[in-house]
Amino acid sequence: MPDIQIRALQSSPDTCAMLSEMLVEAVANGGSVSFMHPLPLQEAKAFWRDSLGSADRGERIVLGAFDGAELIGTVTLLLKLSQNQPHRAEIAKMLTRLSHRHRGVATALLREAERAAIKHGRWLLVLDTAEDEGAAGLYERVGFKLAGLIPDYAFKPYGGLTGTLIYWKRLQAGVPV
Template identity: 65%
Template sequence: MNLIEIGTLTPSAQTQEMLAELLVATVAAGGSVSFMHPLAPQTARAFWEKSLAAAERGERAVLGAWDGKVLVGTVTLLLDFPPNQPHRAEIAKLMTRVDRRGSGVGTRLMRTAEGLAVEKGRTLLVLDTAAEDGASGLYEKLGFTLTGEIPDYALKPHGGLTGTLIYWKRIGPIS
């Protein structure tokens, strides 16, 4: 594996296209990231257009993992919460190219997102992952605590129901 660079993604047609391709491939491989298979490329591009616009407004940060000019992974840090929750952030849409899974890309993305959350003054991270074929092992390895499972939470991309596992982690200095 070449040196992976992690950075904040900004809106551009090329970035949106690469993100869309990653999202379509993730869903096709069974990744439970809120979409059903088959996912139309235009639907994926529209999702990322909205997501990157929200990032431009400071409501979230979309991080990308690059191997040269190839986008090999992404994660979103949600930052827009009600006034009584300024201390927390949420991890969403962690995706790694199928051929790069298990190579440390997801870990690097998660650590960078956590560091960014601390920089933004957040002290609590939350996330959820599919009970079947989700990334629970990764999250637990990174110190997240399982709160519990909600059964039959969502449809799997190829059909059938799966539960979701809810995780949390304290980060940064607690005030």
């Protein structure tokens, strides 16, 4: 794994630009992350401006992994959920630059997201990933449990449907079941 630094990202034009380029790269390479190919850079920027604004309001945490000054990965921890779910958070937008995949970046981001969740009183995490070419193996290696599959859930970036796998993870022992 490269010597990476992980930190919560703040809203800025530079941060938004780096995240947007990473999102466009992910979609162009088949990443099923809610967008279709080709993803215009302006659309990616609008998404990240909204996401970083939400982070500035404390509704989510956007983490970034850096190799020097280069942003090489990100994950979002969604905190603002329904009133009856103050104990859980959702993992979203897990992205790693193609140049840094399979080097432990995503695992490090997930571990930091878990620490942030606990710090914010969240002890149950949920996430979803595409059945086709998703990150199921990664999530299972770090302890997420498969809840089930929803067939034909979303379109892949280049078209055609894929199912979605729903995962969960309890972060602390001794919490209510």
